Amino acid sequence: MFKQESSSTKPEPVKEEAPMCEVHKEEKINIYCVTHGVPTCSMCKVFGAHKDCVVEPISSIFQTKKTELSDGIAMMVGTNDRMQGIISQLEEACRAIEENSCRQKTLLCEKFDHLYSILEDKKREMFQKVVVEQDEKVNYIRGLTRKYGDHLEESCKIVETGIQTMEEQEQAVFLQATKPLRQKIGEASSIAHLEKVERGYENMDHFSVDFRRERRALRSIDFIQDEDDEDEEGETESNDTEVTQSVQSLALSSSKSPTPPSSPLPNTNV
Ligand SMILES: [Zn+2]
Ligand SMILES: [Zn+2]
Numbered sequence: 001m002f003k004q005e006s007s008s009t010k011p012e013p014v015k016e017e018a019p020m021c022e023v024h025k026e027e028k029i030n031i032y033c034v035t036h037g038v039p040t041c042s043m044c045k046v047f048g049a050h051k052d053c054v055v056e057p058i059s060s061i062f063q064t065k066k067t068e069l070s071d072g073i074a075m076m077v078g079t080n081d082r083m084q085g086i087i088s089q090l091e092e093a094c095r096a097i098e099e100n101s102c103r104q105k106t107l108l109c110e111k112f113d114h115l116y117s118i119l120e121d122k123k124r125e126m127f128q129k130v131v132v133e134q135d136e137k138v139n140y141i142r143g144l145t146r147k148y149g150d151h152l153e154e155s156c157k158i159v160e161t162g163i164q165t166m167e168e169q170e171q172a173v174f175l176q177a178t179k180p181l182r183q184k185i186g187e188a189s190s191i192a193h194l195e196k197v198e199r200g201y202e203n204m205d206h207f208s209v210d211f212r213r214e215r216r217a218l219r220s221i222d223f224i225q226d227e228d229d230e231d232e233e234g235e236t237e238s239n240d241t242e243v244t245q246s247v248q249s250l251a252l253s254s255s256k257s258p259t260p261p262s263s264p265l266p267n268t269n270v
Helices: 002-008 042-046 057-164 171-189 211-221 235-255
Strands: 031-035 036-041 055-057
Touching: 031 042, 031 057, 055 057, 057 171
Parallel strands: none
Antiparallel strands: 031 036, 031 055
């Protein structure tokens, strides 16, 4: 029976000599052991390793296996297409991440620049308030100094005139001079009409600032947090999961694709 098969398969491997059995060097491999899924020789079936195995003529298995392989190839081509699709999606995701990051960085810069400008404006404004009061107070003090200076000059002149008058030997002249002089002394000795600087006028403590609250606020600057903090991994993480999920779903759909009746894959062959 097997000899017949061997002769019938003979025209098949014309171009290439049919392989011989490794155990039985004279025997062509012309039957197929269904149990072990390997081609073998008739002697192996009769006496050898495949004595108790189910075998079939190699030609009948040939077409089945060829179809199986062809189906397998077609499935792999489909899978490869899907993988190419996944790779394209991943590349697209990469580009999207870069674009999104770029946009967020620009926005971040703008927002920070706005904060800086608010601070700069405030600083200038408050600085200006100090400068204005400083000028006002210094000008007032300078004016007062001038008034006191003028008064001092006047007093010095009176003192000088007084000393000269003291030296006057002529009594009548002395007495003539003394009356207006005493009046002048009376007027000039009073400085009540000159304003006085209030206590603590030089104090500028009212321009103190307490930025503790603002410092805390600045330190607490952060990205907007998700309202429900289920997982504390940031937004980027969730994007990653999205990508992974889409990849997984693609991979899943590829595994769900119609498979030939008996898959050529070794693990499903069992
Ligand atoms: Zn053999
Ligand atoms: Zn076998």
